[in-house]
Amino acid sequence: MHTHTGRSLLNYALTAKKTFILALIMLAIGVAADLAGPFLARTMIDQHVLAIEKSFYQTTTNDEYAVNYHNQLYKREDRFSPTEKRGEEVRILQVNRGFVLVHGAVVSKEGQRSYADGVLSIMRNGQTLSYPAVTLSAAEIYSFYKPEFPDVLQLLAWYLGFLAIAIVMEFGKTYWLQSSANRVIQKLRHDVYAHIQRLPVHFFDNLPAGKVVSRVTNDTEAVKDLFIAVLSNFFTGIINIIGVYVALFLLDLRLGLICLFVVPILILWVIFYRKFATRYNTIIRSRLSEINAIINESIQGMSIIRIFRRQQQTKEEFEALNDDYMTYQDKMLNLNSFTSYNLVNVLRSVTFAIILWYFGSSALGAESIVSLGVLYAFVDILGRLFQPITGMVNQLAALDSSMVSAGRVFELMSETGEAVTDGSMPRYKGNVEFKDVTFGYKENNPVLKHITFEAKQGQTVALVGHTGSGKSSIINLLFRFYDPQKGTITIDGKPVTELPKQWIRQHMGIVLQDPYLFTGTIASNVSLGDARISRETVEKALRDVGAERVLAHLPGGLDEPVVEKGSTLSAGERQLISFARALAFDPAILILDEATANIDTETEALIQSALEVLKKGRTTFIIAHRLSTIRSADQILVLHRGEIVEQGSHDELLALGGRYHQMYQLQQGASSLVPAAPQEVNQLESVIKGI
Template identity: 60%
Template sequence: MTTGKRLFRYAAIFKKTILLGLLMLSIAVAAELTGPFLAKKMIDTHILGIELPWYETAQRGDSVLYQGKWYTRQDHVSEGEKAGAQVRVLQVGRDYYFVGQPIAEDGQREVQNGKLTINSSSETAEYPAQRLTNSEVFAFFRPETKGLIMLAVACMGLLILASVFHYGQKFMLQKSANQVIQKLRVDVFAHIQRLPITYFDNLPAGKVVARVTNDTEAVRELFTKVLDQFFSSSIYLIGIFTALFLLDVRLASVCLLLLPIMVVWVILYRKYAAAFNHAIRSRLSDINAMINESIQGMSIIQAFRREKETKEEFNELNEEIFSYQKKLQRLNSITSFNLVQLLRNIAFILFIWYVGGASAGVGTLFTFGALYAFVDYLNRLFQPITQIVNQLALLEQARVAAERVFELLDEEGIEVDRGKASCYQGNVRFDNVSFAYQPNQYVLKQVSFEAWPGETVALVGHTGSGKSSIINLLFRFYDVNQGAVMIDGRNVMEMTKQQVRQHMGIVLQDPFLFTGTILSNVTLGDPSISRERAEKALRDVGADQLLRTLQNGFDEPVIEKGSTLSAGQRQLISFARALAFDPAILVLDEATANIDTETEGIIQQALEVVKKGRTTFIIAHRLSTIKNADQILVLDRGSIVERGRHEDLMAKRGKYFQMYQLQQGESASTGMALTSP
């Protein structure tokens, strides 16, 4: 499905609001475009209508008294009404003259010595003429005053009506646009929650953020500005062309040539602008990713004095964006206002040529009112064209941004199972499991072990031996390539990922805290975890000993990542979080690696409470912390090379023994260095 169709489907969700906005826009445009027709009637009928034939009649409401006789204009004399001699009132220069007889043919007028000379294409005629005073001229205009006032009031009313409906359509279209983007952002963010971990392995966080913020904002511009202008401009064009055809079919047909020119124009513009916009959006994502990375690693950048190099890297990306923006700006400059003005001037030249060349005198081809209305509509015609052209740049930016958003939505996600799964006992079995992050590069090779409910299993080994990969498979962050992972005798591949994780808890080496309070970081907004339960979990892990110094206690605000708290405090909150959720399987991923000795002692005491009745997996570099584990698995290059309790493995004097002795030797050396004078 094309990007346009998908955007249309989103818009269709709020079609009632959009259709109401378009209806109000149509009414506003109709009211606005009626104005020139009223102006035409005011000019032709009520102003220039004074030159229509006048007939001598009896006194009546719309008759004019001149030199003792009453005269009524031709368009006010009904059929069958008795009328006398015909007279005329003609304008010559700035003056009006009374001619007491009909004229044969109109043409170029000239007055000398009380004689009106009319030179037409076929003959020259002279008529006695009397110059009218201002009061006499006004007397002939007076019967039309009421009509002029009524039309002026109608024009004002239409303008007010158009303003009201313009406000309404603007409000409705903006409202629907914001609703569409709100829905789109919710869908994008919800989809991000369903994406597998592998997606985030290959895409920096800054680029994902750019899709949710920058790209959806560009799509919002599409609905709030571009489509608004396109809708209103299209309705304006329809209304203007309708009016032009009502005035003159031939001239309106010539003006229709503008439409194919616009279509070709838009196609060519989009062809070249799309490439530039793709490059710009891509570089913006790179900049977001780099900024995010720089902020996360600011302490490292400053510690190693890499500020200059980081700035140069940023400047390089920024320069690339600038170069593409210059190319796009050059394209916009060529194909925007200048081209519209060129077409506008051509249209007016053709119009002047047509009117001047096809008519012997003004008024034989067009009345002045029709001429005014046509020029007015011709002027108005280029306003929506200009608006459409000016929105082409935003249209392309929004289209490219929408492609990137839908590209994210098209990533295969994981269906969220909202059902409640019964708590399992916690029996975990890896049956001949092999796994590779990259094809044929196995990080786990035929791994088999079993953890019984309530047991503590420790995973040890050098970096890259496969410890974390076992945990990733247990949580189904990744799926096995060969073999099976079983929980209570059931293959995890037969369970949804939410069911697998529903009764698991994890404490990471670098715990992640969300913005909020200490308590909200324990409950994570789960309504089933009461305040009392969360506070008990904090006390059980000994957090009250380290957090009691805080001003607000457990309600102390936590900013992003808990940067105002110490490593020990963050780790204790993470332990309390795992305990509050009461998992059947608990994973401690090097949870004591970054903690001082005093805090580690507190946590070790709390662990005895946390582990009770749970299957616990511990990934640990400090082998001294796992002496009491029921089972220790020693991994090397993706395989389990030793297994057993601490005493058994020490007695074997194998790889575990060597690792333990090495750590003990380092500890002894460190202790001696600290106590030496």
């Protein structure tokens, strides 16, 4: 999963590659400018501060590098031109906090120095060398340092210039890196949401809404942290570490090689951490999704939970998930505590101990392996090596959590979605035919068997039967939420499998038993924001279904706010709005799924006449348990265990005296008034059991 996740994240990062590359270039420039400081310090120490101990010679050239000492001009050995003559040599050496001047050459300035009674003593390897010397006043020392000031000021100017560049580059890097990351996450969230819209309906039958929400919100938020915080720190850290090692090797090859041991330790560290962290984070993110799912389910079913007094059981289920979540959070806490900042301190201490041991044994001895300026610069740069390591280590927890979340997001996006076909098709007539259709939600478990019927344009076809007989499955096939395993379904003679799903559904409308209203207004719930449906069309649709009179008491009229699935409206009002929605879209095929079940008798009488208008010119499928509402249907299909057992009009089926006749008698209460034969009683009992 890690490889797939990493590749997917890289592909998304490439969508903003220009700004990412710009940010990385600015980062590299900023690191280089920042690391220039120790090099400037080395030059300042070795060539200007400590260089006073180099040999000085008398000169006759009075230029900016000449020093006037007791009316004689002296110049440092590296300031002479190739043709310039050199006079008497003098040496200036530091003893404790003061300086002395020696007339003549000094064999070696390395060793322990002391000065007394006009004699400079240098002890080295058990031998003492003595030289006549005089002390220098502060003014005289100043005169020897004065020629270095212009170059020192120039180095300071360079230092400030590099510092300004580093500040600007740091700002640019942060801005462009985070801007790129925000753009990538914006696209990722857009793609995730768009992909959810393309997922087949049966996908949501198996995954609770809370888990889907968790992936779109919590998991993408964690991926945002990955791009903005984690990758920012890791990019910065890696480039800083590379820059530091380049600087270390430029300063001294041997010292750079000594410090290379940090790299494999860091790599092993990350591998060890992620081995455990990935396992914990996978469970943590999964538990968080399950917590979201149970909260969503509890809120949706709060009335049922309270009516059946299931608060304690629901609470215990939640606490079990929450406790498990807490357990693995504690495990992550322990892991982070063990592999945190303290290990960086240990690594830093070990590195400096090795360097001090190396210098203590040889480097600061007589051989003088490196200069003091190189040592200062080396220690400065080495200290900078652990700053990015600290930043990277502190982000390890976020890195792994983000990678797990990214894996969950891309797992959702890898689910096969329905192809989206642009364009549309002309409004079809609505002649629907099922030819020997067999279908099952699971293999070898058909819920529809050999279904064959024809619904012509303008006809009303009613589907009746007990729960589980296959009524809703026929509608699901008609909408192409699923496709049959056997047989064909045609609209106007064309197999539906040859037509894009979006095109077919464009000319279909549905009214559900429990209509779904979106947050907005009554008008927006009728038009669903479709620009093709004008305000006048909305008003006419509401008027035709008789909703104007029912909704007249609302102060906002068509602009009355609808909140939380229309909870402030009655069931009848919501149903009327759903009817108006179907009418406004003028579908060729209309499905009424128990559309009048939740409407009172008076309201039902209102819309029955409107339904007659609504059904004209379009094929209508009605799923109904109340058989009184389908008397006028052109064709009634009686379903039992996935098969059509009776087919015909209301009068024809009553005359047949079969299952429909018994169902109708049962609903009308006729069975209690008319004596029934034993055979009829047995048939009636089987119908009741089926219902």
